[in-house]
Amino acid sequence: MLRIAIQAKGRLNEQSIDLLSEAGIRVAESKRKLISRAEGxxxxxxxxxxxxIPQAVSMGVADLGIVGLNEVAEKGFPVEQIMDLGFGGCRLSLAVPKTTAYEGLAFFRGRRVATSYPNILARYFAEKGIEAEIHTIEGSVEIAPAVGMADGIFDIVSSGGTLISNGLVEVEKVLFSEAVLIACPGLDSDKRRETEQLTFRLNSILDSRGMKYVLMNLPKERLGDAIRILPGMRSPTVLPLAQEGWCSIHAVISQDQLWERIERLKEIGAEGILILALENMIR
Ligand code: ATP
Ligand code: MG
Structure with missing residues (x-):
């Protein structure tokens, strides 16, 4: 049986459980247990x-893991990165007090930078030819400049609100991160097959996110125009209507193209347009 490591509590816990549950896998909330059997x-x-999590997966204590790419990159254990999971988005950035005259990376030469991600930062500075003092601290990195511990910080940013409330500005974006599915290198063929079944389900969930199922009625003579406007997995589905000269068209449209397409369809005479949520999409 496959074993997957997820965060026990924190920012990734709930969405990890929700994603598995969308994939038909019911998981107990961690509460006090260290390990539990999923259903489905x-x-x-x-x-x-x-x-x-990266070490547990690298050692094979767990076969799979759901964890932020930032942790995978920082810890550096050999793991196989299988897929991005579309949540937990953030970035690792350098920030300095807003009163600092910042004119580029050279600012950091010989300066003190506080971070909980010393390995990623050291690699970045080495790549850019910057020698700086990296001070590793576990929590509350963002207060380090204010208390005189550092000239800048290297930390996780998502909205940027924490930086602003600590009088800091983001000056370099170094690593974009989201939750990823990782695997122990060298899983046996049974576990590999089970992993593929799991990633198949996860991919179909991620594919359908942001997609809508759209259906509408259209005079038959405008069908050619509609097909040019509408994408489809292969092409839109066209069904006859009981009323002579009309048809019904069905298609899947991504959320970001939805309204522009709908407007063009209305212009060519589409009526009775229905927009439905799409639960799953198997390509
Ligand atoms: P743990 O107790 O498991 O060690 P933690 O305190 O280290 O938890 P969380 O704050 O729960 O970690 O964050 C977990 C992950 O969520 C981060 O490593 C990162 O990948 C992601 N994340 C997304 N947005 C943010 C954010 N604004 N701040 C911190 N982490 C974020
Ligand atoms: Mg942590």
């Missing part, structure tokens, strides 16, 4: 601190 898939769930 041969899977055991191991609840860990996110810092420990």
């Amino acid at each position: 898939f041969p899977l055991e769930v191991l609840y860990l601190r996110d810092d420990d």
